[in-house]
Amino acid sequence: MRLALTSIAALAAVSILSSSGAFAQSVANPIAPSAALTGAAPSFVAPRSGSLRTAPEMAAPASGGNYASTLEIGAYNKVFQAQLGAGNVSNVGIINGYANNVGVLQAGNNLKSNVGLINTQGLSVGVIQPNGSAPVNVLIARLPNGALLIKR
Numbered sequence: 001m002r003l004a005l006t007s008i009a010a011l012a013a014v015s016i017l018s019s020s021g022a023f024a025q026s027v028a029n030p031i032a033p034s035a036a037l038t039g040a041a042p043s044f045v046a047p048r049s050g051s052l053r054t055a056p057e058m059a060a061p062a063s064g065g066n067y068a069s070t071l072e073i074g075a076y077n078k079v080f081q082a083q084l085g086a087g088n089v090s091n092v093g094i095i096n097g098y099a100n101n102v103g104v105l106q107a108g109n110n111l112k113s114n115v116g117l118i119n120t121q122g123l124s125v126g127v128i129q130p131n132g133s134a135p136v137n138v139l140i141a142r143l144p145n146g147a148l149l150i151k152r
Contacts, residue, residue: 064088066106074098085109085131097121108132116140 064086070079074097081090081103087110092102094117101124104113108131115125118141127136139151 068104071095072097074100078102080104082106083111085111087111089113091115093117095119097123101125103127105129112136114138118142 064083066083066086066088068081068083068088068090069092070081071093072079073095076099077094077097078100079092079094079102081092082105083090084105084107088106088108089112090104090106091114092104093115094100094102096119097117098121100117100120100122102115102117103125104115104127106113106129108129111129111131111133112135113127113129114135114137115127116139117123117125118139120140120142123140125138125140127138129136137152139149141149141151143149
């Protein structure tokens with residue numbers, strides 16, 4: 001009897017209240033009764049919306065065919081890569097680095113750049129490639145004796 005009165009009161013409340021906002025959505029998509037109320041065994045189902053996304057690394061490449069990869073081993077390193085055009089390839093590697101900044105801007109088609117920093121600290125490197133420029137290959141390493149090796 002009490003359940004029937006509660007159901008009638010809920011139906012009356014639904015018909016009296018306005019049908020806008022979150023309440024309207026919960027009425028439109030009612031929540032299924034729990035297993036405790038129905039006496040059925042609990043059912044465990046994985047959520048469907050948004051739970052099976054692919055990782056960004058596995059996503060299909062953009063239509064321009066640009067490729068940018070970053071390898072960072074160290075702490076507080078920052079890498080920014082921007083590619084405008086098609087067929088551009090950019091690789092940045094920081095190994096055993098601390099507080100380094102690398103920026104790569106490729107504005108053209110079929111541009112290639114490779115930047116490697118090894119055992120560096122607080123170094124800022126910028127690569128700007130306009131359309132038609134030669135490939136950029138740079139290795140900057142701090143040697144054990146403290147010297148800085150810059151190989152192009």
